[in-house]
Amino acid sequence: MAIKVDPEKCINCGACELGCSFYRDEVFTTMSASVMMYREEKKNYFGIMLKREDDMILGRPEGVEIQKEGEESDSDAGASAKPILLREPCDNCKNAMCVRFCPTGSLIEVD
Amino acid sequence: MDYLYTEYYLVVDLATGEAEEVELEEEFVQENVGGAKLNMALYEEHKDGEPIVLGTGPFTSTLVPGGCLGVITAKSPVTGDVAHAPITWNAGAELKLSGYSFVVIKNKADNPTYLWLHDEIADFVDASALWGKDVWETVDVIRDEQGEDRIQLLSIGKAGENKLSTAQVMNNYWGDGDRFGFGALFGEKNLKAVAVRGMGELDIDDAEAFIEKTEELLGKVKSALPGQSGLDAIDFADIPDDAKAALKSQLHRVEADFNNPFAYKFFLKYREDPSVMKSTDVEEPGVLISDPMGLAALLKAGVPADAVGEVFEKAFKLGLNPAAVASKLSGKDKDAALAELDSLAESSEAEKFEATFSPFAPSSDRMEAAYIAGICPVLASKVEALNAEMFAELMSIGTGMDFDADAFKM
Numbered sequence: 001m002a003i004k005v006d007p008e009k010c011i012n013c014g015a016c017e018l019g020c021s022f023y024r025d026e027v028f029t030t031m032s033a034s035v036m037m038y039r040e041e042k043k044n045y046f047g048i049m050l051k052r053e054d055d056m057i058l059g060r061p062e063g064v065e066i067q068k069e070g071e072e073s074d075s076d077a078g079a080s081a082k083p084i085l086l087r088e089p090c091d092n093c094k095n096a097m098c099v100r101f102c103p104t105g106s107l108i109e110v111d
Numbered sequence: 112m113d114y115l116y117t118e119y120y121l122v123v124d125l126a127t128g129e130a131e132e133v134e135l136e137e138e139f140v141q142e143n144v145g146g147a148k149l150n151m152a153l154y155e156e157h158k159d160g161e162p163i164v165l166g167t168g169p170f171t172s173t174l175v176p177g178g179c180l181g182v183i184t185a186k187s188p189v190t191g192d193v194a195h196a197p198i199t200w201n202a203g204a205e206l207k208l209s210g211y212s213f214v215v216i217k218n219k220a221d222n223p224t225y226l227w228l229h230d231e232i233a234d235f236v237d238a239s240a241l242w243g244k245d246v247w248e249t250v251d252v253i254r255d256e257q258g259e260d261r262i263q264l265l266s267i268g269k270a271g272e273n274k275l276s277t278a279q280v281m282n283n284y285w286g287d288g289d290r291f292g293f294g295a296l297f298g299e300k301n302l303k304a305v306a307v308r309g310m311g312e313l314d315i316d317d318a319e320a321f322i323e324k325t326e327e328l329l330g331k332v333k334s335a336l337p338g339q340s341g342l343d344a345i346d347f348a349d350i351p352d353d354a355k356a357a358l359k360s361q362l363h364r365v366e367a368d369f370n371n372p373f374a375y376k377f378f379l380k381y382r383e384d385p386s387v388m389k390s391t392d393v394e395e396p397g398v399l400i401s402d403p404m405g406l407a408a409l410l411k412a413g414v415p416a417d418a419v420g421e422v423f424e425k426a427f428k429l430g431l432n433p434a435a436v437a438s439k440l441s442g443k444d445k446d447a448a449l450a451e452l453d454s455l456a457e458s459s460e461a462e463k464f465e466a467t468f469s470p471f472a473p474s475s476d477r478m479e480a481a482y483i484a485g486i487c488p489v490l491a492s493k494v495e496a497l498n499a500e501m502f503a504e505l506m507s508i509g510t511g512m513d514f515d516a517d518a519f520k521m
Contacts, residue, residue, distance in 0.1 A: 011340065011365060011366055011367040011374040012366050012367060013367040013368070013369060013370050013371055013372065013374075014201075014204075014369055014370060015174065015370045015372075018172075018173070018174050018370060019174060022174065022318075022322070025312065026315070026318050027312040027313055027314055027315070028172055028173045028174065028312065028313040028315070029208065029310070029311065029312040029313070030208070030309075031310050031312075039260070039261075040390055041260075041283060041284060042247070042284060042394065042395055042396075043390055043391075043393070043394070043396055044363050044364055044366070044378035044380075044396070044397070044399065045388075045389075045390040046364075046366070060388075061364070061388040061389070062388040062389045097322075100326060101174055101326070101329065103176070103329065103332075103333060103367075103372030104372075104374075
């Protein structure tokens, strides 16, 4: 089971952050999720980052980019990625809460 | 309070520069629940200090759909009575996660100040250099100063500094639900901004049952909003079709409040092709229409639809409530309207009206409960399942205490 990101559908509500954090710690917080929102607010530029074992998915409005471990990204999403680097990677849990609570289908589970 | 709330709330005295942490006791929550209702109890308790109370509901910062809401409670210069304005977007959620579910701000600072609330710490920061700066500059400076892009800000611009009843408490760069002139109260108190960022955690009594019920509720919410977002969703604002068509030519992307499935906010781009999805060198490409009723008021006043974005931007930078000044812009073209806003930020007065809750959201019989629960009132107006009975059941599960529907009435 893995998570697929469709950034065009994202409305930047952050339910995925809450859901993933709850899965890990059974509390409401945004700080322990493997998935994280980013936003350049004045430009309305926003999307989703998902940390995986060996890489990171940058779900940017203009498309999805896979950033390998140790690689630099010149995108703004890459520049915003630093806080997520300290977090646990996605463990590909089944019936993932980030997917269940995403209201738009921006995150979906795939085999 | 062990569940759904933080352990403490904060009482800030701007005159002395002291902040006191007070335990949020179970009995107090049992009696006053949260949001506007608990704010009101704190307002009464600290009335002598002419307080502004910032508060959250039990479901703010939780997975309950629409759980974004913070509430500002204070005596309105517009109505003359104590009133409640919504804090949408992300500031309510961050306030609670900063460690303080409620903040009472009393008295007046000697010099311009901003409050920086984070990690159960309250800092008083000198804002002398920010006084006179517009709202957008203020947001940029404070985020830069504190080193975090996700800091959420309630701040004022020139209109608030000038203590006008048309001034609004702004939410980051954008307008929000303050129709009550609370921006003038910030100005009176020499309070330029309240900045919040939260790394806290909220416990739940019966977490499994709470999540099960919340997920069931999310299903009902999604069923009530089939395909609704942005301009197409704000039918409550009564925007004419020709104006909608003009706005659609500038439409970029829709956005939601924190954990709000209803993306009723949308961004207009007018300094860049709205089809551009990349982040470009254009630093200020447009404006977030965060306030559909304010948009409707401007259009009704005769501001041309293709100019409305820039009028919003200017009003937001000045910290003016667009709905309150719309009539002053009647019949003006874009340049004249923008010039008029400069004058209005120096001197203007909001038309009096009577209301306890802000007309930011459509009136509904669920509004009161939403303001107490910490649920976006715009969403609640659309979804019947977001009602007092549902909130009482969820709160009982989440806290292990007993609440009934009457608890979610003022």
